[in-house]
Amino acid sequence: MSEAPSKVTFEVLRYTPGADAKPRMQSYEVPAPKGLTVLDGLLWIKENLDPTLSWRSSCRMGVCGSCAMFINGLPRLACANQVAHLGGAKVVVKPLPNYAIIRDLVPDLEPFFAKHAAIKPYLIRKQVEELEHPTGEYFQSQEELINYIQFAYCIKCGACLAACPTVATDESYLGPQALAQAWRYIADSRDEGAAARSQEVFSGHGAFRCHFAGACSQVCPKGVDPAFAIQLMKQYMFRQKLGACKEQHGTAVAPPVENWTPREGVPKAPEHSV
């Protein structure tokens, strides 16, 4: 890790569609104490130099995924990247590529969430009654959980789509986020919705458009590997065509745990409110 410089230059892309003819870069000098994140720097600019600067952020701890930006040539979370770690005395901040710009560093994520919604990112069961009026929890073993848990860590920041070369050329391509989430549910032992998702996932703009560049996995701030999920999905489809895949039968509701005693000192769980 390099020593944090006392001052750092933030070069930030500024653009207001309709008002500006084209995007321009604006420089700001920002004091850089130890531990300054890119988000801290942007907040300092907004409070001290330029209140018109716009971006999205919320949790400041790499959980919400709001502050994904194109920082020094890579899609990253502004809150999770310290200026000192980036190296050099200049930080170049642009909005995520492959999205339209709403203003300054704010990308238009509507197409991103539309793609996410298209793959039906929820458990699908043949028996709707149990889903609507649950009598318990669907059983899932630790081994079954491991099949998909890493893909469930997605925070929907949109960095993977910004890095994807296929999204750059084919705007209809579902992209690594939606496809990885589709696999997250298809691989879930409680789910029975593979057929319902196949229309979108295996369409002309679905899993087969992936070139396996792997850029999505490289930039994911949560260590999710969407490229791997897409390859697993291709393999699943191939096996399905060969008739080597069993029909999905979601796991049954787990029987209630009997003969148990609570550990000493653990407070009682609250009663169901709904």
Add this chain to the structure above:
Amino acid sequence: MRESTLWFWHIIAGAVILVLLGLHMAIMHLDEILGLYMDPTGWESVIARSQQGFFMVTYILLLGAALYHGLYGFRTILFELNLRKGTQKLITWLFLIGGLFLFVYGTYVAIAVYQMKEVAS
């Protein structure tokens, strides 16, 4: 046809090419090791192979697999250029008709040479 089915056959065609092209390479370039044909690119050898049922079938199989694999791959590359739906349909039909024509023509040649009684050297 659904894209998943087209892609499935694209993979199958790739596997077929891998085997048959491997066979082709072995015959053409490992002749001194395998000792199958002393002069594999010579007229006599080419005709001798073409008049064997096994080679006639593999030629047709390789032709079909290579045409399908290549044209589907090329179509995929073109589709990533954000083409309009109408243009995509046109490309699909052009490739289908062009591919079928080449396959029928190539198959005709393979069968015709196979059926020839005598070939002048």
